[in-house]
Amino acid sequence: MRHRFMTAIAIAAVVSAFSLPLLARQAPAAAARRPAAPKPWTLTRTPWGEPDLQGVWNDATSTPLQRPDNRAGKDVLTDDEAAKFEEELAFGLTRDRRDGGAEVDVNRAYNEHWMDARRLKITADRRTSLIVDPPDGRLPALVPLSAERQKARAAGAAANARFIAGMPYGPDEMSLPVRCIIRTDSPPYLPTIYNNDFQIYQSPGYVVIAPEMIHSARIIPLDGRPHLGKNLRQWLGDTRGHWDGNSLVIETTNFRTDNGVVYPGANPEAYRITERFTRVAADTINYEFTIADPTTWTKPWTAVIPWTKIDPAEQMYEYACHEDNFDIVHLLSGARIREKNNEGGR
Amino acid sequence: MRSPFGRAMTLLAMAIAIVVLCVTVLPTAGQQRPASGQFSSYRAPRFFDGHPDMNGVWQAFVTANIDLEDHEAQSGPHPELLGAYGGWPAGQSVIEGGEIPYQPWALAKKRQNAERRMMVDVSEDKTWHDLGDPELKCYMPGVPRATYMPFPFQIVQGSSDYILMAYEFTSATRTIRMNWKDNAPTDSWMGWSRGRWDGDTLVVDVTGQRPETWFDRAGDFHSDALHVVERYTPASPYHLMYEATIEDPKVFTRPWKISFPLYRRMERNVQLLEFKCAPFTEELLYGKFRRKF
Amino acid sequence: MRTLRSTVASLGLLLAVSAPALSAHHAFVSEFDANKPVKFTGTVTKMLWVNPHAWIYVDVKKPDGSVEEWMIETGTPNTLLRRGFTKESLQPGTEISVDGYQSKDGSRRANGRDLTLPDGRTLFLGSSGPGAPPEPAKK
Numbered sequence: 001m002r003h004r005f006m007t008a009i010a011i012a013a014v015v016s017a018f019s020l021p022l023l024a025r026q027a028p029a030a031a032a033r034r035p036a037a038p039k040p041w042t043l044t045r046t047p048w049g050e051p052d053l054q055g056v057w058n059d060a061t062s063t064p065l066q067r068p069d070n071r072a073g074k075d076v077l078t079d080d081e082a083a084k085f086e087e088e089l090a091f092g093l094t095r096d097r098r099d100g101g102a103e104v105d106v107n108r109a110y111n112e113h114w115m116d117a118r119r120l121k122i123t124a125d126r127r128t129s130l131i132v133d134p135p136d137g138r139l140p141a142l143v144p145l146s147a148e149r150q151k152a153r154a155a156g157a158a159a160n161a162r163f164i165a166g167m168p169y170g171p172d173e174m175s176l177p178v179r180c181i182i183r184t185d186s187p188p189y190l191p192t193i194y195n196n197d198f199q200i201y202q203s204p205g206y207v208v209i210a211p212e213m214i215h216s217a218r219i220i221p222l223d224g225r226p227h228l229g230k231n232l233r234q235w236l237g238d239t240r241g242h243w244d245g246n247s248l249v250i251e252t253t254n255f256r257t258d259n260g261v262v263y264p265g266a267n268p269e270a271y272r273i274t275e276r277f278t279r280v281a282a283d284t285i286n287y288e289f290t291i292a293d294p295t296t297w298t299k300p301w302t303a304v305i306p307w308t309k310i311d312p313a314e315q316m317y318e319y320a321c322h323e324d325n326f327d328i329v330h331l332l333s334g335a336r337i338r339e340k341n342n343e344g345g346r
Numbered sequence: 347m348r349s350p351f352g353r354a355m356t357l358l359a360m361a362i363a364i365v366v367l368c369v370t371v372l373p374t375a376g377q378q379r380p381a382s383g384q385f386s387s388y389r390a391p392r393f394f395d396g397h398p399d400m401n402g403v404w405q406a407f408v409t410a411n412i413d414l415e416d417h418e419a420q421s422g423p424h425p426e427l428l429g430a431y432g433g434w435p436a437g438q439s440v441i442e443g444g445e446i447p448y449q450p451w452a453l454a455k456k457r458q459n460a461e462r463r464m465m466v467d468v469s470e471d472k473t474w475h476d477l478g479d480p481e482l483k484c485y486m487p488g489v490p491r492a493t494y495m496p497f498p499f500q501i502v503q504g505s506s507d508y509i510l511m512a513y514e515f516t517s518a519t520r521t522i523r524m525n526w527k528d529n530a531p532t533d534s535w536m537g538w539s540r541g542r543w544d545g546d547t548l549v550v551d552v553t554g555q556r557p558e559t560w561f562d563r564a565g566d567f568h569s570d571a572l573h574v575v576e577r578y579t580p581a582s583p584y585h586l587m588y589e590a591t592i593e594d595p596k597v598f599t600r601p602w603k604i605s606f607p608l609y610r611r612m613e614r615n616v617q618l619l620e621f622k623c624a625p626f627t628e629e630l631l632y633g634k635f636r637r638k639f
Numbered sequence: 640m641r642t643l644r645s646t647v648a649s650l651g652l653l654l655a656v657s658a659p660a661l662s663a664h665h666a667f668v669s670e671f672d673a674n675k676p677v678k679f680t681g682t683v684t685k686m687l688w689v690n691p692h693a694w695i696y697v698d699v700k701k702p703d704g705s706v707e708e709w710m711i712e713t714g715t716p717n718t719l720l721r722r723g724f725t726k727e728s729l730q731p732g733t734e735i736s737v738d739g740y741q742s743k744d745g746s747r748r749a750n751g752r753d754l755t756l757p758d759g760r761t762l763f764l765g766s767s768g769p770g771a772p773p774e775p776a777k778k
Contacts, residue, residue, distance in 0.1 A: 322484060
């Protein structure tokens with residue numbers, strides 16, 4: 001029966017995946033010092049035969065998107081190096097510091113425990129960057145921008161400068177997260193300071209990824225239906241999925257073209273994002289995404305971020321945003337008061 | 347005494363009548379037109395856990411979001427601008443007994459809500475929620491209003507302890523935690539939903555709702571003591587029967603109940619689309635704080 | 640430690656450049672004034688457990704005996720909920736100390752940069768005293 005055959009293949013794939021370092025790109029020296037072999041684990045499946053991704057997952061980490069200069073040439077660290085790397089990153093990120101002057105201090109916002117504690121930890125596989133391709137762990141070289149895009153960027157930068165100075169003109173020139181339209185639910189999913197949680201639901205023919213911010217459900221049909229017509233654009237695009245072995249592969253199109261909808265700097269007309277979800281342990285999903293935009297980056301680029309299962313002990317909670325978004329009024333009415341008092345931007 | 351010709355004609359007439367009957371009425375004699383308000387007894391297909399499969403895209407087609415009680419057609423806001431676009435249709439009450447049993451003070455408050463439903467003032471944090479229908483402001487509608495908004499919602503029932511209900515209106519979602527003990531750690535707009543099975547009925551107990559939500563555009567409201575118990579029962583391959591019992595001793599004189607069918611959306615490749623309405627409300631809410639040049 | 644700091648300085652620059660999503664959500668300096676630090680003790684009258692920011696209302700007694708109400712912006716409550724706190728955890732009447740930055744528009748609003756109880760313990764950090772997380776019951 002095809003189902004049993006595929007299960008056997010799947011088990012073989014999982015077993016072989018565990019007998020190798022997490023990423024095939026690791027240098028042989030690193031393989032000698034890889035973490036202790038994980039406990040034996042068999043991929044669990046839903047009753048309808050798909051890999052089980054259900055539950056609440058957290059993607060917080062301190063591992064930076066791009067490999068820092070002072071770790072150039074090292075894609076995976078030894079145990080000692082990893083401890084040092086984690087310590088450096090945690091020192092840079094912790095909110096419990098009060099040094100650096102008032103401007104820095106204000107932006108640290110609150111005590112450290114208001115933030116996600118997991119964001120002070122590097123990934124278990126001790127990589128020096130979330131980007132795995134290009135192999136140097138850095139974003140690819142940029143394509144020179146057209147004059148039109150440069151102009152749009154400059155306008156965006158000017159609006160952002162007004163916002164930072166506390167003098168925004170109106171709500172529409174604030175960022176989409178500040179306006180509570182989209183936040184970490186906009187793919188690719190990247191770790192942030194808190195609420196790095198995702199709940200995955202599955203039913204026959206669907207996988208649903210519900211990010212905590214901002215309470216949306218990304219309902220992904222697996223039945224091979226076409227994408228929405230090209231005139232139906234959405235803030236979170238339109239996603240279709242299929243299983244590739246034990247990996248869920250999803251493709252998203254139909255993004256709106258407003259500033260901030262796709263990855264910062266990318267061109268919504270040319271932007272393509274593919275994401276893969278592979279459960280590699282009882283408590284781990286590997287989330288991998290590839291972004292291709294030949295009008296912005298000279299090559300596509302790929303990052304891998306491990307997700308850790310946190311339920312039932314920890315739950316995802318409602319993140320209402322627009323409903324009690326007092327700060328929008330504080331920012332706008334505050335700007336008008338200061339304009340009236342002839343206080344410039346500070 | 348009938349002539350042989352007369353007898354033959356009678357026989358012919360009977361034969362024609364029988365043929366006509368066979369072609370028209372009799373073939374459909376076993377299929378009766380469904381009578382409104384009645385479903386034939388139905389046993390839904392089983393899901394993997396032995397419970398009925400409620401997966402699907404569903405939608406209510408009552409006009410309860412305008413007013414849970416009986417309501418006439420009305421012009422809606424700004425008819426001088428919107429004409430028939432802005433008109434709201436009539437609808438019959440979805441409430442058992444017809445009316446909401448308000449305490450006297452609360453009935454006055456409901457009427458005040460209705461008068462002020464389109465007034466908005468967010469200049470002060472402390473009075474941010476005092477005025478206006480939360481739907482107008484694109485705030486999440488809570489339960490049961492989310493069920494009868496004129497938008498579809500999707501039930502995602504899998505093999506975990508959680509069932510998802512995802513609503514097209516402002517991409518609102520709620521998790522139904524099955525057989526769950528913990529109470530809501532804090533209030534939320536869509537409430538804290540705990541589910542269990544009662545035969546083929548999914549029973550959802552909802553507590554911890556923000557007191558600021560309304561039940562409809564008619565100003566029907568509740569307090570922080572709101573307790574809602576929903577029942578979803580498969581009634582046909584294309585219908586769920588929905589009932590909700592609403593209890594709030596601070597506002598009503600007794601619990602009251604609403605019910606109506608939910609319809610399975612059957613369009614090919616139907617899916618929830620986005621209705622992220624927050625940007626539609628920015629001018630209404632924040633326009634007066636915009637810089638004037 | 641000097642090596643650590645200079646390493647961190649170069650790392651910090653890289654982090655700011657390489658992780659746009661981390662800075663995209665909010666620059667607190669846009670609303671709160673680095674030049675207007677505030678430090679006071681007051682009595683909690685209520686806490687709004689809302690997103691995107693929870694707010695703590697604090698009555699502050701001035702030297703002349705009058706009372707000023709301050710609104711303190713804090714982080715997302717969801718992080719606290721996952722650590723076991725609930726909306727009952729900060730009761731009205733609790734005294735807290737606020738070390739923060741005042742709103743740029745001069746209103747009595749501040750960023751709750753560092754919130755402590757009178758005995759110096761950080762608010763919502765401890766496992767005892769005001770805001771102790773209860774035992775999780777879950778299922």
